[in-house]
Amino acid sequence: xxxxxxxxxxxxxxxxxxxxxxxxxxxxxxxxxxxxxxxxxxxxxxxxxxxxxxxxxxxxxxxxxxxxxxxxxxxxxxxxxxxxxxxxxxxxxxxxxxxxxxxxxxxxxxxxxxxxxxxxxxxxxxxxxxxxxxxxxxxxxxxxxxxxxxxxxxxxxxxxxxxxxxxxxxxxxxxxxxxxxxxxxxxxxxxxxxxxxxxxxxxxxxxxxxxxxxxxxxxxxxxxxxxxxxxxxxxxxxxxxxxxxxxxxxxxxxxxxxxxxxxxxxxxxxxxxxxxxxxxxxxxxxxxxxxxxxxxxxxxxxxxxxxxxxxxxxxxxxxxxxxxxxxxxxxxxxxxxxxxxxxxxxxxxxxxxxxxxxxxxxxxxxxxxxxxxxxxxxxxxxxxxxxxxxxxxxxxxxxxxxxxxxxxxxxxxxxxxxxxxxxxxxxxxxxxxxxxxxxxxxxxxxxxxxxxxxxxxxxxxxxxxxxxxxxxxxxxxxxxxxxxxxxxxxxxxxxxxxxxxxxxxxxxxxxxxxx
Numbered sequence: 001x002x003x004x005x006x007x008x009x010x011x012x013x014x015x016x017x018x019x020x021x022x023x024x025x026x027x028x029x030x031x032x033x034x035x036x037x038x039x040x041x042x043x044x045x046x047x048x049x050x051x052x053x054x055x056x057x058x059x060x061x062x063x064x065x066x067x068x069x070x071x072x073x074x075x076x077x078x079x080x081x082x083x084x085x086x087x088x089x090x091x092x093x094x095x096x097x098x099x100x101x102x103x104x105x106x107x108x109x110x111x112x113x114x115x116x117x118x119x120x121x122x123x124x125x126x127x128x129x130x131x132x133x134x135x136x137x138x139x140x141x142x143x144x145x146x147x148x149x150x151x152x153x154x155x156x157x158x159x160x161x162x163x164x165x166x167x168x169x170x171x172x173x174x175x176x177x178x179x180x181x182x183x184x185x186x187x188x189x190x191x192x193x194x195x196x197x198x199x200x201x202x203x204x205x206x207x208x209x210x211x212x213x214x215x216x217x218x219x220x221x222x223x224x225x226x227x228x229x230x231x232x233x234x235x236x237x238x239x240x241x242x243x244x245x246x247x248x249x250x251x252x253x254x255x256x257x258x259x260x261x262x263x264x265x266x267x268x269x270x271x272x273x274x275x276x277x278x279x280x281x282x283x284x285x286x287x288x289x290x291x292x293x294x295x296x297x298x299x300x301x302x303x304x305x306x307x308x309x310x311x312x313x314x315x316x317x318x319x320x321x322x323x324x325x326x327x328x329x330x331x332x333x334x335x336x337x338x339x340x341x342x343x344x345x346x347x348x349x350x351x352x353x354x355x356x357x358x359x360x361x362x363x364x365x366x367x368x369x370x371x372x373x374x375x376x377x378x379x380x381x382x383x384x385x386x387x388x389x390x391x392x393x394x395x396x397x398x399x400x401x402x403x404x405x406x407x408x409x410x411x412x413x414x415x416x417x418x419x420x421x422x423x424x425x426x427x428x429x430x431x432x433x434x435x436x437x438x439x440x441x442x443x444x445x446x447x448x449x450x451x452x453x454x455x456x457x458x459x460x461x462x463x464x465x466x467x468x469x470x471x472x473x474x475x476x477x478x479x480x481x482x483x484x485x486x487x488x489x490x491x492x493x494x495x496x497x498x499x500x501x502x503x504x505x506x507x508x509x510x511x512x513x514x515x
Contacts, residue, residue: 086308102289123189169357191334220483
């Protein structure tokens with residue numbers, strides 16, 4: 001008696017199909033692990049000081065007297081976008097307006113913005129379907145040739161072996177952005193566009209400060225020329241006194257020759273200063289985007305220029321008020337988006353395709369009785385082996401991000417240093433200017449006394465010559481110190497971003513606000 005066999009119950013086809021589906025999508029799930037989180041944001045870990053050291057050390061000048069601080073920490077005194085108006089120089093305001101309109105560097109920066117805008121538009125295009133319209137008309141046919149080809153073609157009507165086909169089609173394709181590759185590419189281009197705009201603001205700020213600095217150098221050189229010419233007149237006056245005393249036998253020929261040497265030296269200093277002034281005038285013309293020929297500056301000196309008081313705010317504000325820092329931040333953000341693009345290149349891509357159209361043998365039938373054509377399809381592609389190219393692209397993008405993170409940190413630290421140095425310079429130059437004015441007054445009085453005593457025969461020529469040289473030196477130094485004081489104010493305006501700040505309309509600001 002045979003043992004009955006247990007009947008085999010066929011398994012349900014549904015779980016088998018599910019297993020096949022899971023196996024098919026296993027590479028997709030494994031590849032998705034390549035997206036291992038967001039890249040770190042160094043702006044969140046950058047520690048900014050709570051106050052400025054330079055402003056906290058302001059107090060009295062070297063002689064112990066107190067003075068009013070030229071720089072404060074109040075936010076209300078933060079420089080405005082037209083910071084140069086604080087110097088009360090209408091000519092400077094006019095020159096800066098011309099520079100912003102015609103400077104070649106600023107024009108080139110504007111052209112880079114236009115390029116970045118176009119690139120952002122290109123990068124955002126894959127987020128939308130691609131649609132194409134096609135019109136095609138062909139004539140084709142075939143025939144078995146017997147005998148001479150030319151004789152066969154000449155005796156057979158072309159319509160017996162050839163026909164026309166006319167087609168009109170509309171096709172569309174769309175890559176499904178499963179992993180955010182196209183969005184990341186769009187974001188990278190938008191961040192790069194922000195970087196171009198911030199770079200344009202950086203160029204504009206540098207241009208404004210360079211125009212102001214060059215303008216003040218011209219005025220300072222004119223002050224120094226006035227000092228040199230005035231001291232040359234004094235030296236020539238002393239020379240006439242010595243000549244009279246030599247003629248009377250009271251002084252020697254050595255005294256006369258010595259003073260002639262001083263006169264010659266001071267006369268030779270004038271052309272050198274004139275050459276420096278002309279060089280700066282030419283440089284200013286180039287900054288304004290015009291030829292140097294016929295260009296000049298009307299102001300005669302720094303007498304009417306007074307550095308304005310301003311505030312520094314708090315150090316953390318530099319992160320949003322310095323366009324070069326925002327430029328570095330935008331570049332860093334673009335590099336972070338590039339990492340996402342590089343990682344998603346390792347994941348599968350899914351593309352949908354659809355097309356429809358009509359076909360007919362004649363153009364009339366194409367309108368009245370066409371044949372309808374259509375197709376629908378999709379494509380799934382996954383890279384299985386690239387020889388390390390895709391992995392290398394990821395590592396390259398990550399390395400680029402680390403490099404730009406350090407550049408961002410350096411930009412922030414450099415900005416802090418710029419402000420500290422400028423504030424300290426303003427404070428010290430203010431002290432030096434007050435002391436140097438007193439030195440000029442004392443040397444002027446000493447020269448006048450020495451000249452009177454020399455005329456009365458109460459002092460020797462060497463004392464007069466020493467006081468003369470001291471007066472020249474102190475007056476020239478005063479003109480240079482005043483220039484340094486004004487330029488330190490310009491440097492502080494530049495270090496603080498010149499009153500610029502991101503108004504929140506940038507893609508970078510919007511992306512940070514959405515987090």
